[in-house]
Amino acid sequence: MDVINRKLLRDLSQMRGQVITIGLVVAAGVAAYVTLQGTWTSLESSKTAYYERQRFADVFARLKRAPRSVVSDLESIDGVAEVDARIADAVMVPIKTLREPASGLIVSLPDYGSPRLNQLHLVAGSMPEPGRPDDALVLESFARAHSLEVGDTVPVVINGTIRSVRITGIAMSPEHVFPAPTTGIFSDEKRFAVFWMRESVMAPAFDMTNAFNDVSVRLQPGASLDAVMAAMDRVLDPYGGVGAFGRKDQASNSIVEGELTQLKAMGTVAPMIFLGVAAFLLNVVLSRLVLLQRAQIATLKAVGYGKSAIGLHYVKLVCLIALSGSALGIAGGAYLGSAMTEMYTQYFRFPLLAFELDPRLVSVAVSVSLLAGIVGAVASATRIANLPPAEAMRPAAPPTYGSSLLDKLGAYRFIAPAARMVVREIERQPLRTGLSVIGIAFAVSIMVLARVSSDAMAMLLDMQFQQAWKEDVMVSFLDPLSDGAVRELEHLPGVLYAEGMRMVPVRFVHDGRKRESAILGYPEDGQLRRVIDVERREVPIPESGVMLTAKLAEILGVSVGDELRVEMLEGDRKTVSLRVSSLAAEPFGLQGHMRMSELHRAFGEEATASMALLRIDPREYTRTEPKLKELPKIGGVLRKQTIIDQFKAQSADMMLVFSLILTLFAATIAVGVVYNNARVALSMRSRDLASLRVLGFRRGEISAVLLGELAVQVLLAIPIGIAIGAWMSKAMMNMSDPEQYRLPVMLSTETYAYAAGVTMAAGLVSALLVRRKLDKLDLIGVLKTRE
Amino acid sequence: MTAADPAQSEEVVLSARELVKTYQMGEVKVHALRGVDMNLRSGEFLVLLGASGSGKSTLLNILGGLDTATSGTVVYRGQDLTKADDEELTEFRRAHVGFVFQFYNLIPSLTAEENVRLVADIADNPMSPVDALELVGLGPRKDHFPSQLSGGEQQRVAIARAVCKQPDVLLCDEPTGALDFRTGILVLETLERVNRELGTTTAVITHNVPIAQMANTVVELVDGQVSKVEHRETKLPASGLRW
């Protein structure tokens, strides 16, 4: 081996601590990048492939009832490639393993073969035999949640009659990747069932022989979605069509897309930041490392090594560090990425979801870290190699210590000389101090970033479930019921208070823009539901007219005072005109809010409620529940606590893993920066420190001199890092879909405390590591040589 | 050695007995000291002579508590330093020893006065840093940083820093080694003055034979062993030295 390469290996082993921590910084940056970006790309491409394979439809429409012959009218619409008509209706599943009955759907399958669109992915069993009543496929998530197997039977209330449905197979569906009732924003696999039955056995129960009430359409490439939807609406209107909608508004897909958009923010911005920070640090740290080799570079040059040979020497050094760091990062990132993707399969029901490591992704990560390291190291090396060797062999001219402003002010009179060393060093080396502070600040900011999502979620949970929804149980009715029926619920055991709510599915139309949504009607002296805006203030329901979500008003292009056309999407499908009387900056959802009485008046309907909200005595709930289940017209019973628990169990878990991973990386980066700063400072100051030891300073005293400088850097970095973190969080939050969430970036005090705490702990660990070096300081060796 | 020798009657401050120091360099053992016996007596000015590599620095470092011997004993005023641990040696240096080295080892970020005050701050009974600088003739330069001082001036600041805590012993390793003749004389005069006016026991290492003329005692090392100890009746003033 060439001697110069032998020097390389000896240098590496001698600078072990620094090499390892720098390598870990690279590994953390690369791993974060690979994990987050990889998880997102894997989910995105799995979803796309799955939709494609299962022929997920582009447009969906529901209607009352149309004869089969209408299908050909739909097929002749310009831009329509394929039409799949079927029967679908809501069912209730009073399964014994649940306290409240589950809600669900029953969907028809063609008598022979598979549906043309929204094909099922069978995971067990087989398609039901044609002609066998009560045989059905069941949605995989529901089957799994209740340990249902092929051959089991489940009680299902189909169109008012309880039937015993036999499971012939278990299937996944592109329409139910996120298994939740239409209105749910939380996945609810236990309480949401879908059954698929052969059309000929299902049709009689709904009086739908040779008819359909649900249709899906696949577009030709390049077709206009809006034009097709408008044409479909025209065709279906006479048959009670309630308006076609695209994938964007499909219940499961809209959640999946929303989650993916969220994840995209996490999966694109955050990894860039990580990689960028790691690259920056690698650059700074390596350039300092090389500066420490000044005399060696000069000697190499003096004995005849050329500039490029010296440059190459340091390129090799960087490559060894950056490549092994990258390798570790890629391996770690792939492991974490597949674990995270695996976690998403608990959440999104894709079959065969696999984590894939995009080679482009890997090469981006590796190149960025290599480049940053090489630039940093080679720039330093060339700068030194450009000096005449005689000059380079002497140490860099010390910064000229003249009187500074602080000297002139006499500020130093009040501090001990050891502290003066700290202050002067910081004062005379503003660039070095500045870069160190920025490096540590970045680590702090990443920690803030790591927690922003969980903070937002915690806030959302609190706003929604503590401030806005005050009920304990939500009871939905199959058809709107009278006020009296709501009052009657109060007589059930354990029910303290009941309140009706009206929810009308509507389409808002203004100026050619339209949006499907719902209007919520609030009772006059309602106690339970309130509208809360992003500032966490209650927004009152206007006396008259409708209050819109501010974002919805923006989408429709209406402002306060405008008249808005509202088409009711149920019952007699009346169209009325409503005045927009106020706007509410709600954190999520797009809807209208009205007084219940105003709503009834506007649509000319009787006093009815679509659901009842209950306050209950939790100790009595075991008695309340069976009574609720017995009532005939109840569509679903849901305890608020159940939603909260489930949400926490799912999303909160995800968030926890996310922020744990990010925090781990951030802490690694923090230790890497602080430790390397300390080591470089130690190398540069070891002579001073050894002198102090010789003069009789104790170990603790010289540690204070060196670590004081670090402490100042860390303390300066914390507030700066928090500010950068808040800013980056905002950038990341802005990437989420504003039609879903409009959460302000509000970081909790714990996040600040956490970021500051972890950074200080990282500082402490670095300090301890450096302290060990200080204790072994070679007093005599240092003094033997000229500075 | 005769009984009439004045130095013999003085109290021994530091003594070394059968001091051995070996460095293990891989397979090879380097014998830096091979059984050295010597005394440093109160108030005397001792010069340690020897060729480069003869073990002078090693001996001085062990006497000053910067290093420990492989075997043998070092006693400071009856206190055995041989078994002292790092902390005890630090306390020993802090309380009793002043060092001056060939390369001044000043802290570049502190002014002359601050460099001296650095030690005054941790000493029990220091003289005022300004007085210490006056003693070495640098009173007017007290606010200058090391980079603004010549080599000789920096070395005098180093001496002021070493004496300001009023140490019991002052150990100097080639204090003139990096200086030209004229400046070297100035530094030696300063050491002479400290020894005379403060009565500080002083040991100076040099390979410069003429410097031995200003000593009470001259110890010569050859290859890690004491080859000669000479007690001189008359000291030459530093200003009278020539080399």
Ligand SMILES: Nc1ncnc2c1ncn2[C@@H]1O[C@H](COP(=O)(O)OP(=O)(O)O)[C@@H](O)[C@H]1O
């Ligand atoms: N740390 C060390 N490791 C190995 N050998 C050393 C070390 N320090 C000194 N030596 C050796 O010990 C011997 C005496 O060194 P030193 O006391 O510095 O001599 P002097 O100061 O008289 O020139 C020399 O041969 C030197 O090489």
Ligand SMILES: [Mg+2]
């Ligand atoms: Mg020497």
